[in-house]
Amino acid sequence: MAMIENRRKKSLIALSMVAPFVITFTLFFLYPVVEMVRLSFTDAPLIGPGNWVGFDNYVKLITDRLFITSLKNNGYFILLTVVPTTIIALMIALAVNRLKGGMQALVMTLFFLPYVLPVSVVTEIWAWMLDFQFGVLQPLISLISGKPVAVFKNPYWVMPTVAVVTIWWTNGFNVLLFIAGLRNIPKELYEAAALDGATSFQRFRRVTWPLLWPVTALVLTLQLILQLKIFDQIYLLSQGGPFNSSYVLLLKVYREAFQLNHGGYSSAVATVLFVLIAGVSVLQFQLLRIRRG
Amino acid sequence: MSPARKTENIILTLITLTAAAVWIFPLYWALITSIRSEERVVSNASLLPDEFQLTAYVEAIFNTKIMTWYFNSVGTAVIVTVVVILFSLMCAYAISQIRFPGRRLLYGIVLASFMVPTQALVVTQFILMHKMGLINTWGGIILPQLIVPVVIIVYKQFFDAVPKEMREAAVLDGGGEYTILFKVYLPLNWGITTALAIITFIGVWNAFFWPFLIVTSEDMMTIPVGITQVNDAFGVHYARLMSVALLAAMPVAVAYLVFQKKVTEAVMISSGVKG
Numbered sequence: 001m002a003m004i005e006n007r008r009k010k011s012l013i014a015l016s017m018v019a020p021f022v023i024t025f026t027l028f029f030l031y032p033v034v035e036m037v038r039l040s041f042t043d044a045p046l047i048g049p050g051n052w053v054g055f056d057n058y059v060k061l062i063t064d065r066l067f068i069t070s071l072k073n074n075g076y077f078i079l080l081t082v083v084p085t086t087i088i089a090l091m092i093a094l095a096v097n098r099l100k101g102g103m104q105a106l107v108m109t110l111f112f113l114p115y116v117l118p119v120s121v122v123t124e125i126w127a128w129m130l131d132f133q134f135g136v137l138q139p140l141i142s143l144i145s146g147k148p149v150a151v152f153k154n155p156y157w158v159m160p161t162v163a164v165v166t167i168w169w170t171n172g173f174n175v176l177l178f179i180a181g182l183r184n185i186p187k188e189l190y191e192a193a194a195l196d197g198a199t200s201f202q203r204f205r206r207v208t209w210p211l212l213w214p215v216t217a218l219v220l221t222l223q224l225i226l227q228l229k230i231f232d233q234i235y236l237l238s239q240g241g242p243f244n245s246s247y248v249l250l251l252k253v254y255r256e257a258f259q260l261n262h263g264g265y266s267s268a269v270a271t272v273l274f275v276l277i278a279g280v281s282v283l284q285f286q287l288l289r290i291r292r293g
Numbered sequence: 294m295s296p297a298r299k300t301e302n303i304i305l306t307l308i309t310l311t312a313a314a315v316w317i318f319p320l321y322w323a324l325i326t327s328i329r330s331e332e333r334v335v336s337n338a339s340l341l342p343d344e345f346q347l348t349a350y351v352e353a354i355f356n357t358k359i360m361t362w363y364f365n366s367v368g369t370a371v372i373v374t375v376v377v378i379l380f381s382l383m384c385a386y387a388i389s390q391i392r393f394p395g396r397r398l399l400y401g402i403v404l405a406s407f408m409v410p411t412q413a414l415v416v417t418q419f420i421l422m423h424k425m426g427l428i429n430t431w432g433g434i435i436l437p438q439l440i441v442p443v444v445i446i447v448y449k450q451f452f453d454a455v456p457k458e459m460r461e462a463a464v465l466d467g468g469g470e471y472t473i474l475f476k477v478y479l480p481l482n483w484g485i486t487t488a489l490a491i492i493t494f495i496g497v498w499n500a501f502f503w504p505f506l507i508v509t510s511e512d513m514m515t516i517p518v519g520i521t522q523v524n525d526a527f528g529v530h531y532a533r534l535m536s537v538a539l540l541a542a543m544p545v546a547v548a549y550l551v552f553q554k555k556v557t558e559a560v561m562i563s564s565g566v567k568g
Contacts, residue, residue, distance in 0.1 A: 014393035281408030
């Protein structure tokens with residue numbers, strides 16, 4: 001009897017401890033998820049009720065050229081960022097890792113600092129550097145293309161430029177993950193390899209690379225998820241233009257809901273994005289589980 | 294070390310330093326621009342600092358609403374950080390230390406929600422905030438940002454690692470669960486608590502998309518949203534624009550430089566790669 005009472009008391013205390021989180025979570029997270037799915041089957045405006053329309057919104061998505069364009073642009077942006085940023089981060093991590101003491105700390109700081117900046121600070125600095133008339137990077141662009149380019153108003157330059165800005169801004173995080181991974185590799189392995197007379201390249205191929213693969217998989221999938229969600233930089237630098245050449249899924253969600261007042265249709269786009277990202281997350285989870293055995 | 298290895302080493306170090314200098318150049322350039330006069334900014338593109346004046350900063354501080362935006366950012370970021378840490382601390386402790394029904398399910402939900410993109414939820418979150426009458430308020434900025442499942446996940450892992458004897462001793466001393474949490478488990482985990490608090494704070498401080506949606510009045514804007522208004526209001530005044538940008542970046546940059554070790558530690562721990 002006393003034990004049951006004790007157990008009940010324990011459960012009540014536990015309940016009081018999890019309640020604050022569970023309540024906020026249910027109200028501001030779970031409920032919006034359910035509502036998003038429900039709304040995607042209606043023709044509701046942003047504010048106010050709508051009629052149930054079944055799968056109409058999803059059918060409409062298939063023939064919506066702007067939706068197809070944004071899917072393609074998301075894919076293009078992923079191509080431009082995910083693998084390049086991983087390679088660059090690995091190279092920086094290897095370079096930083098061989099430095100020592102204060103020098104290492106300084107260089108690490110220089111590479112990591114952009115990561116803590118607000119996105120609008122980042123975009124303003126780059127917009128200034130790439131200014132068509134006075135931008136400090138325009139001589140460099142003239143060198144490549146023969147003339148100055150208004151990069152964010154040019155359909156060919158816009159996505160690669162946003163990709164460069166994004167890589168610059170976020171790569172410190174990946175560098176850090178790689179450095180942590182490098183530090184986890186036992187020193188003895190390198191000593192043994194050195195005794196066997198391995199060259200630096202062989203040491204990288206036989207020791208560093210295989211042991212670093214799990215971190216690489218983590219970085220690749222984290223980047224994939226992150227770049228699927230791109231919005232801020234695009235919105236601040238090019239607003240999806242020119243000619244929709246940088247229109248992405250989340251921008252579609254935003255425009256349909258907040259500018260065109262299509263709450264239901266916007267929710268359908270959001271649900272697709274949601275499913276895409278959840279899918280990649282499951283993939284990541286599986287990859288990491290395999291690695292931990 | 295052989296002379297060949299030594300030369301290789303020096304060359305590699307030089308390459309690394311050059312790359313780091315190129316990497317930080319945008320920030321250097323913003324700084325140089327911000328201490329020039331507007332005329333100099335567009336007439337003379339010297340890469341070296343050739344002028345030092347704080348006019349742009351004075352104008353930024355007195356002629357924009359940056360101080361109001363600072364206040365909103367500090368207020369909302371502090372509240373979110375404190376609440377997230379407190380709620381997660383309690384929730385993680387219960388999941389880790391108390392056997393209660395539904396505990397595994399709850400942790401499963403927390404883990405699953407970690408994978409969900411909150412960006413996809415902005416429309417329905419906005420509608421909810423509208424229903425609650427919280428558009429253009431601190432409450433509207435704060436509430437949806439209170440969900441940071443990773444903090445619970447990290448806390449749970451750390452609580453799981455606390456030796457069972459600590460808890461048993463505290464129970465024998467007659468301590469209730471709240472006493473044990475705040476007198477034993479929290480002090481034992483101060484390190485990770487500060488680390489989590491700092492990355493939560495930086496995350497909220499830098500948040501753009503949600504505050505941008507929920508706030509339309511200039512007086513309620515946070516720093517990352519507010520500074521985008523300066524552009525519209527003044528056209529191309531790059532010295533002022535850069536001084537505003539640097540003022541906006543200052544708190545997080547300083548926080549990072551001061552708590553560098555904690556920040557990097559927190560990033561590594563929260564992504565599951567312990568260094």
